[in-house]
Amino acid sequence: MKDSISKNVAIIILNWNGWQDTIECLESIYQINYPNYNVIVIDNNSNDNSLEKIKKYCKGKIEVESKFFEHDTSNKPIKLFEYTKKDIQTNGSQKGIFNLSYDKKIILIKNDENYGFAGGNNIGIEYAINILKSDYILLLNNDTVVDPDFLTELVNVAESNEKIGFVGAKTYFYDRKNIIQAAGGGKIDLKQVISIEPGLNKIDNGNYDKNFELDYITGSCILCKMEVIDKIGMLNKNYFMYWEDVDLCFRGKKFGYKSVYAYKSKIWHKISASGTNYLKVYYCTRNRIYFMEQNISSNYLKFLLYFFIYIFLPQSKSYLWNRDLRGGFNPYLRGFISGIKLGQIRVNKRYNLKKEQL
Numbered sequence: 001m002k003d004s005i006s007k008n009v010a011i012i013i014l015n016w017n018g019w020q021d022t023i024e025c026l027e028s029i030y031q032i033n034y035p036n037y038n039v040i041v042i043d044n045n046s047n048d049n050s051l052e053k054i055k056k057y058c059k060g061k062i063e064v065e066s067k068f069f070e071h072d073t074s075n076k077p078i079k080l081f082e083y084t085k086k087d088i089q090t091n092g093s094q095k096g097i098f099n100l101s102y103d104k105k106i107i108l109i110k111n112d113e114n115y116g117f118a119g120g121n122n123i124g125i126e127y128a129i130n131i132l133k134s135d136y137i138l139l140l141n142n143d144t145v146v147d148p149d150f151l152t153e154l155v156n157v158a159e160s161n162e163k164i165g166f167v168g169a170k171t172y173f174y175d176r177k178n179i180i181q182a183a184g185g186g187k188i189d190l191k192q193v194i195s196i197e198p199g200l201n202k203i204d205n206g207n208y209d210k211n212f213e214l215d216y217i218t219g220s221c222i223l224c225k226m227e228v229i230d231k232i233g234m235l236n237k238n239y240f241m242y243w244e245d246v247d248l249c250f251r252g253k254k255f256g257y258k259s260v261y262a263y264k265s266k267i268w269h270k271i272s273a274s275g276t277n278y279l280k281v282y283y284c285t286r287n288r289i290y291f292m293e294q295n296i297s298s299n300y301l302k303f304l305l306y307f308f309i310y311i312f313l314p315q316s317k318s319y320l321w322n323r324d325l326r327g328g329f330n331p332y333l334r335g336f337i338s339g340i341k342l343g344q345i346r347v348n349k350r351y352n353l354k355k356e357q358l
Helices: 019-029 050-058 085-089 116-132 150-159 226-232 244-253 278-295 297-321 323-357
Strands: 009-015 037-043 079-084 105-110 136-141 144-146 164-173 180-183 185-189 194-196 212-214 221-225 258-269
Touching: 009 019, 009 116, 009 150, 019 037, 019 050, 019 136, 019 144, 037 050, 037 116, 050 079, 050 105, 079 085, 085 105, 085 116, 105 116, 116 136, 116 226, 136 144, 136 150, 136 226, 150 164, 150 221, 150 258, 164 244, 180 185, 180 258, 185 212, 185 244, 221 226, 221 244, 226 244, 244 258, 244 278, 278 297, 278 323, 297 323
Parallel strands: 009 037, 009 136, 037 105, 079 105, 164 258
Antiparallel strands: 136 221, 144 258, 164 180, 164 221, 185 194, 212 258
């Protein structure tokens, strides 16, 4: 195995109206054992005073309370390097950023609008490529807390095989002790485009204490080699949010890169256990169809017919007949229509390109 700790990792955290979660995540990161990383926080045009709160945390004026760690004052104040999207695209001044230790600095990029998960993270990835020259990027949800050894274990697994392109952690529910939320990621049934997630809601009794290959790593914590990004590009911003992590890993798979679960790497993830997220209903439906068009285009029409008969109609019936779920029907229907339209645009482009080549 190569000298893992020599690899520089850009940890990219996306914030949108969630500064309380973000500073808890940051505090846990600044207490990890890995000695070679840079933290990039991307603010997706928050309107909850997030920037000011994050700045106060960096100055040492907000103490983070968490059941996972004690607040550390030894690295405060944290030097803040603040940019706009325009600043980094014009190669604004980076003076002093490489002279500070990993736990004494933070890069804060303020977006002028909400670019979603894919577009927002891409801005951080671009910075990691052009300015930091990172060996790895780590996409990490802001509502996570990390174990001190989590990054060391991720990089060790990534470095163990040159064909490992993506690595994910054992993820627990934040408020459900010893219950697994994700064993790295999942498998995809391409016939139905259903995600099968090993370990979900299972008690951690040791059954998932081994590394194994997956189809994709979940976007809440995904380590990616920069060489993979160089070959396949960044996240597809057309997804906006949901399924872009699956798409990224599938694109890497076409170049021979594997997605692997690293069981010794541990994080805890906050997730809502109740209520209906209508925005999620819309984007998951839309992007599920869009993903299918990209990955099995030869059977796309067959899939649409299957989806309509065996998935769309039964799910629509559930939404309409269950009073508690009725509000989900409109976003579900709009997601279905938008997914078809988005896929059809790509189909038309490919068809026109073939015509030009004749």
